[in-house]
Structure formats: C-alpha cells, structure tokens
Amino acid sequence: MTLQVELVSAEAKVWTGSARMVIARTSEGEIGVLTGHEPTLALLAPGKVTIRGEAGETVVAEVEDGGFLSIDHDRVTVVADTAALVSDSAR
Numbered sequence: 225m226t227l228q229v230e231l232v233s234a235e236a237k238v239w240t241g242s243a244r245m246v247i248a249r250t251s252e253g254e255i256g257v258l259t260g261h262e263p264t265l266a267l268l269a270p271g272k273v274t275i276r277g278e279a280g281e282t283v284v285a286e287v288e289d290g291g292f293l294s295i296d297h298d299r300v301t302v303v304a305d306t307a308a309l310v311s312d313s314a315r
Contacts, residue, residue: 225259226278229300231285233307238285242278246300248293249273255293257300264295272310273302284311 226242246257249271255264268291275283291304 225298227257227259227298227300229275229302231273231275231302231304231307233304238307238309239275239283239312241275243275243300244278245276246302247272247274247276248302249287250293257295259298261295261298263297264293266293267291268293268302268304273304273307282311282313283309286310 226244227246229241229243229246231239248255249269250266251269255266268287270288273285273287277283285307287304287307289305294301
C-alpha cells in the first residue's frame with residue numbers, strides 16, 4: 225500500500241505521486257505519515273517536507289510560509305503559500 229501525495233503552492237503543483245512516507249513540520253511539531261494514518265488536518269510550520277517515494281526516491285521541498293497538511297484515507301495533501309523543491313534524488 226502507498227500514499228497518494230500532492231504538494232502544491234499558491235503558484236503551482238510542486239510534486240504529485242505515490243509515496244511510502246511523508247514527513248512535515250507542523251505548528252505542533254514534526255509529523256510522519258505512513259499508510260493507515262488517522263485522518264488529520266494540521267497547520268504547516270516553515271521547514272522541510274520530505275517525501276519517500278514508492279521507488280525509493282527522496283523528494284525534499286522547502287515550505288517558507290504557512291499552509292496546511294491534510295491526511296485522509298491514504299491521501300496526503302500539502303498546501304503551502306510558498307513551496308519549492310530543494311532535492312529530488314533517486315536511490
């Protein structure tokens with residue numbers, strides 16, 4: 225099983241695809257998301273969002289402003305005012 229992940233900023237879709245895990249900074253601290261995670265809505269804090277892709281690649285995006293993270297039925301949506309990829313590497 226995998227997560228369906230969509231990371232978007234106010235200007236554009238930054239990344240979308242299947243992943244095994246998502247790690248993000250929220251106003252309450254860091255959160256790690258795996259399949260089967262309970263539904264959650266959290267405010268993003270400035271920092272990195274790390275996505276571990278289905279094929280083992282690691283995608284890192286920098287979130288500079290506010291936004292939110294939504295988790296529901298293995299779908300993770302990250303919406304940020306400003307976000308940009310800083311690393312997209314295959315293993």
